[in-house]
Amino acid sequence: MDYYVINGTDLHVEEFVLADDHTAVAIDTTSTEAALRIRREPRLARAISRAEATALGPVPGTLPFRHFLPSAPLVLSDAEPLYRMLFAGRPSSMEDLGQAWDLEPSDEPNVVGVARRTGAEWRLRDVGPGVAWAVDLSASPEVAGRLLADIRSTARRAGLIPVTVERFR
Secondary structure, three states: OEEEEEOOOEEEEEEEEEOOOOOEEEEEEOOHHHHHHHHHOHHHEEEEOHHHHHHHOOOOOOOOEEEEOOOOOEOOOOOOOEEEEEEEOOOOOHHHHHHHHOOEEOOOOOEEEEEEEOOEEEEEEEOOOOOEEEEEEEEOHHHHHHHHHHHHHHHHHOOOEEEEEEEEO
8 A cells, every 4th residue: 555645634545456467457545536636746745654654543444435547558569568657746866766776877768767677677767857757667477566566665765656557568
């Protein structure tokens, strides 16, 4: 589950609902309106830990609302799938994010850096001049299943708000 404080006071909790292919098909949330709002205005929300959320008050065990996301993989080739995670906001520290992922610099347009792990490679891409970001992960579905949650939580700790996970193949 992801925990946010909106406007410094309101607790918001959400969790991506993933399909078998690891793409986001919905967001379970305490408030659909809040989920959409923090994606339109990311500066209103701050990601917090579960411990911080618990200190603010009771944390819901189940999330009462489900916001469905459009999803349909695009078949581009027979190569490994490409998973694209979209994020709103700006990283609080690009240096910390780069270190967490061990990003190597890239000469590709709009690509901040490239990270590599056994059987996987991902690129951090600026897709909306400083206000929207994408992580493009090339990996088999098995490897992606292990990495996507870690990539998402690391990005959240850096101040980015997850919007969706798509798959191109």
